Amino acid sequence: MNIQLEIILIVISFLFFFSILAGKASSKFGVPALLLFLSVGMLFGSDGIGIQFENIQFAETVGTIALCIILFSGGMDTKINEIRPVIAQGVVLATLGVLLTAILNGILVWWILGMTMESAGIGFLTSLLLAATMSSTDSASVFSILRSKGLHLKNNLRPMLELESGSNDPMAYILVITLIGIIKSDAMPDFWTVSYQLLIQLIVGVLVGFTLGKVSVYIINRIKIGNDSLYPILLLTFCIFIFSFTYFVKGNSFLAVYISGLVIGNSKFVHKRSSLNFFDGLAWLSQLLMFLTLGLLVNPHELIPIIIPGLVISFAMIFITRPLVVFIGLLLFRKLKFKDKTYISWVGLRGAVPIIFAIIALSENMPHARLVFNIVFLCTLVSLLLQGTSLPIVARWLGLAEKPNEFKKLGEFDIELSDDIKSATAEIEITANMIAKGKLVMDLSLPNNTLIVLLKRDDKYLVPTGKTILQVKDKLLIITDDQEALMETYKHLQID
DSSP: OHHHHHHHHHHHHHHHHHHHHHHHHHHHHTOOHHHHHHHHHHHHSTTTTOOOOOOHHHHHHHHHHHHHHHHHHHHHHSOHHHHGGGHHHHHHHHTHHHHHHHHHHHHHHHHHHHHHOGGGOOOHHHHHHHHHHTSSOOHHHHHHHHHHTTOOBSTTHHHHHHHHHHHSHHHHHHHHHHHHHHHHHTSOOOHHHHHHHHHHHHHHHHHHHHHHHHHHHHHHHHOOOSOGGGHHHHHHHHHHHHHHHHHHTTSOHHHHHHHHHHHHHTSOOTTHHHHHHHHHHHHHHHHHHHHHHHHHHOOGGGGGGGHHHHHHHHHHIIIIIHHHHHHHHTTTOTTSOHHHHHHHHHTOOOOHHHHHHHHHHHHTTOTTHHHHHHHHHHHHHHHIIIIITTHHHHHHHTTOBOOOOOOOOOSSOOOOOOTTSOOEEEEEEOOTTTTTTOSBGGGSOOOTTOEEEEEEETTEEEOOOTTOBOOTTOEEEEEESSHHHHHHHHHHTTOO
16 A cells, blocks of 8 residues: 555656646747646556546546636736726626537537538537537636736736636536536426526625635634744635535535635735735646646547547637637627737637536536547647647737836845735846946935845845945845836836
């Protein structure tokens, strides 16, 4: 037993290590890290090194827990003031958009599979189920790719895309569960009842997420734990509780954790910075574990027979149904220009969520479930490879990419200020040009609202005064009012 446990642990450590290397390579070569995580799983799987993994229930559990954490973390990182102007657009895409996507893709899948795989005997309801699994944009993919690539988009597009991806999974989940129930019962559903249940789940999810988010903030600020390192664990406890509690009151758990994360992240609470950093790391760990597990589950040789229909379905979703849904859904929002809608159409990323939904069909022993899983997996690979790698390029082509204010990240000074402190910090290195007119700190050309907080020389840290003598390669930690003031400081110091 001990040997088996040690073997499992060493295999997991190797998988994590190679996945982290893949993540590093992704930032260098522009390939989404999530795609490389999937590739590592496939490399170590049954058709690669030979790890046999067929535990559908375990994969579903891992995926559900990971998605819960990813949505919660994504909600905490989303600023209310950024999404407020685009809430209506995001809600339309997350509800009506998902429904239209499922219907249009269902018809398309039924026609394509009928033309290319007639012998498989795929019915219309199964085609709708396949389409429903891929009807939402994947939150893990959108959050990680937009943020890791540092995309600065015009016209509030990034908040809208993140809001859509964070809030549209519940609608897709309900469609998947409903279609599975219809296929298993082999009877026509009462669409009014289904619509009512759908509405109730969404409303309950929002109410529970909002209420328990507020309660969580209240408890965190009132409880005195004594050990500061336990506060992020307490927040994780609330995340898990909210997800589970919402299930028992018949709401949508995925929507509830996203809403609660949104409420908590935009509130003031003790040890907020350390908690946000904790969840950033935990979200990446969840993505890594989730994509690795899904990669291990797939048998690449099974993808070969469905390459042609899979590619046709993928390209049809990317170039036909997604643009149609976006342009129809956003028809009433006249402020959005053609190029804005075009870019929103392109960010219809598929990722782990469709695969998890396909695993649900597998665990329920649905007809053609393995075929559905393989097609969904192939479509996900195509989406990550084609759309995920090209998001910055397409943004530049459409003139929607803003040049960010690039400031050197703090490397020598391990200091972080709370978001509630509306100040900007930066690290600068003294050059010969900066001290050409005088080597004293008071000789530096600094705006009145900029202060030098710390000086690092070699391995020593000093609190400088106006009469401190500066040397070339000294590192300074400066603080000023905001990003605009920081830009002005850089101009004064002639830093490019």
